[in-house]
Amino acid sequence: AIQLTQSPSSLSASVGDRVTITCRASQGITRALAWYQQKPGKPPKLLLCDASTLENGVPSRFSGSGSGTDFTLTITSLQPEDFATYYCQHFNDYPLTFGGGTRVDIK
Amino acid sequence: QVQLQESGPGLVKPSETLSLTCTVSGLSINSAYYWGWFRQTPGKGLEWVGSFYRGGITHYNASLQSRVIISGDTSTNQFSLKLNSVTAADTAVFYCARKCQRSGAFDIWGQGTMVIVS
Numbered sequence: 001a002i003q004l005t006q007s008p009s010s011l012s013a014s015v016g017d018r019v020t021i022t023c024r025a026s027q028g029i030t031r032a033l034a035w036y037q038q039k040p041g042k043p044p045k046l047l048l049c050d051a052s053t054l055e056n057g058v059p060s061r062f063s064g065s066g067s068g069t070d071f072t073l074t075i076t077s078l079q080p081e082d083f084a085t086y087y088c089q090h091f092n093d094y095p096l097t098f099g100g101g102t103r104v105d106i107k
Numbered sequence: 108q109v110q111l112q113e114s115g116p117g118l119v120k121p122s123e124t125l126s127l128t129c130t131v132s133g134l135s136i137n138s139a140y141y142w143g144w145f146r147q148t149p150g151k152g153l154e155w156v157g158s159f160y161r162g163g164i165t166h167y168n169a170s171l172q173s174r175v176i177i178s179g180d181t182s183t184n185q186f187s188l189k190l191n192s193v194t195a196a197d198t199a200v201f202y203c204a205r206k207c208q209r210s211g212a213f214d215i216w217g218q219g220t221m222v223i224v225s
Contacts, residue, residue, distance in 0.1 A: 043218060044153065044216060049210040053210075089153075098153040
């Protein structure tokens with residue numbers, strides 16, 4: 001199974017900060033990667049698929065990049081509603097797997 | 108709009124079978140979408156359990172394959188998860204979700220249901 005390693009596992013940031021989260025795959029997955037946001041007690045919310053395609057309704061401050069094994073989720077100007085946990089998920093093959101998550105909290 | 112809702116017992120005894128149902132509204136489960144089950148625990152994070160497609164096509168996580176069955180019922184527009192021989196390690200929040208047509212991401216999720224094995 002392909003393993004996804006996210007870093008950092010947590011970070012503290014302020015409103016307005018630029019935040020970058022990385023996701024590294026244990027083998028090449030072309031661009032078969034999605035990013036989700038999850039808030040406590042809620043299901044994951046799809047932000048981007050195919051590594052960089054923004055889902056409808058997701059603010060443009062979210063962006064994704066990368067291909068192969070290294071991927072990045074960037075939030076250009078952190079907003080209060082962005083404090084949450086972020087997960088990457090690959091869909092290169094089965095089994096689908098997720099990264100361990102990156103918790104973004106308020107500094 | 109499309110909505111998914113999980114239902115089932117919140118408490119299951121060890122060695123018994125965990126059974127959950129996902130009721131889909133706003134779209135037929137017989138349409139050209141994969142439907143999936145996931146679980147989440149504090150220790151293991153998010154885990155894909157398996158996926159279902161019309162006609163009975165299924166894919167399962169190999170770590171659970173010997174214990175899991177996912178099936179659909181078009182008459183009720185539901186798909187279900189059965190996980191047998193459960194242990195405390197199966198305690199989790201379970202989610203059902205719809206896979207995007209154009210990618211392997213899941214764009215619509217149920218609210219989740221907590222299942223405790225005890």
